[in-house]
Amino acid sequence: MKAMVIDGDGKVPIHLAEMPLPEIREYEVLAEIHAASINPIDFKIRDGKVKLLINYKMPLILGNDFSGVVAKVGAKVNRFKVGDEIYGRPRKSSIGTFAEYISIHENDIALKPKNLSFEEAASIPLVGLTAYQALHDILQLQKGQKILIQAGAGGVGTFAIQLAKLMGATVATTTSEAGTVLVKSLGTDEIINYKTEKFEDKLRNYDAVFDTLGGKVLEKSFNVLKSGGRIVSVSGLPNARFAKEYGLGFFKRMIFSAASYKLTTLENRHNVHYTFLFMKPNGDQLSTIANFIESGKINPVIDRVFSFKDTQKAMEYSELGRAKGKIIVKIR
Structure with a gap:
């Protein structure tokens, strides 16, 4: 699969690479990613500022939340089925949403708010x-x-x-x-x-x-x-x-x-x-948030949408600190 990776710590550019398709464990789903968003944690990880909490191996696929579709389910997954439209935030040890696919625990995802596009939904999880x-x-x-x-x-x-x-x-x-x-x-x-x-x-x-x-x-x-x-x-x-x-x-x-x-x-x-606060993934809370959104009580705020190939440009724009709302990367 295609993914945006970094090869080491420091302010190194993110670049496109071919990476293995993720394997799924029994309680995980394989998600086909449609959109992801840029978050400050992406820069902290890239710059090595969270090493005391978690040390990532390189090359590393960046990206910490997404929306997409369930492409495959593990043997013991019972909350989701193939074809479900979902959104989520992977565990800190399993990040990598700037990619075409990700394996993610079923407890870390929820059904995408029905009234949102994939780009809008990707702005929400983190x-x-x-x-x-x-x-x-x-x-x-x-x-x-x-x-x-x-x-x-x-x-x-x-x-x-x-x-x-x-x-x-x-x-x-x-x-x-x-x-x-x-x-x-x-x-x-x-x-x-x-x-x-x-x-x-x-x-x-x-x-x-x-x-x-x-x-x-x-x-x-x-x-x-x-x-x-x-x-x-x-x-x-x-x-x-x-x-x-x-x-x-x-x-x-x-x-x-x-x-x-x-x-x-x-x-x-x-x-x-x-x-x-070092936020924790929580699919149940994402379901609660989806209810708020579907009832019109909370709305996504998006500044700009970038193409997948322009992920580095999206990162650079985010670092300017001028965005009003979220910056989205459209994968598909």
Whole structure:
């Protein structure tokens, strides 16, 4: 099969290669991929920034979510049949959606929302699961609470805003002037232009923060929380608590504890709870998300669709940081 691969760590271009057709185990399906999306995790993997969590062998097929059709089922698969239109996010040890086919566990996929094209459906799995696990599982967002969602016009942000509004929350977000119309159309209650305003000066006593940027933005986000508030980040540093929950050994726990010392200090100073989210595949949650989409409560937001042969161009466009919504690679 044709696939887009990298041959080593670092900012190396992704390139087209012939790779073996994946074999399936008894609980896996072989999915014929129709579309995939670009996500920040693709760059982190390419640049070797997740090696402490998982070390990939090269050459590696990149890509972390997709939509497509079931081409073959394993002997013990009972949730899907050949011909089913599906979407999903493979396990971190089994990525590779920038390809014509992928083998994936049946628990990591769901039936594609009926009202979406394959391109639209491919925009959902990673950002949908990330937002759902952040807002529902970790932040436990309640009706009437206030949440700051960083970078609201991005792929994760556009989904998270819609989910937060669906959960009954008051939403603030940061964006540039170019993203203002978009985030307002999604239901945002307060919009902060990060180029001209400081969100940490304008917002106070928030119940929750969903950070997608990390660094100084994450550190400043602690200032907007009320005592007892929660902050979850997909771009910050993992801490010792995460390492323990993730089942990492003592040495890595110590590394993460030292690296996240400043965040732990901020957590204690503001009397809030900080969590690093390393999203997990979950087909049941994708089914829930599909119901939201089919009922019109959440809609995909797509910036641009690239052809399969232009996957490297799609990566380069994504790295500019200007996309409003998701960037899609059309495989078929």
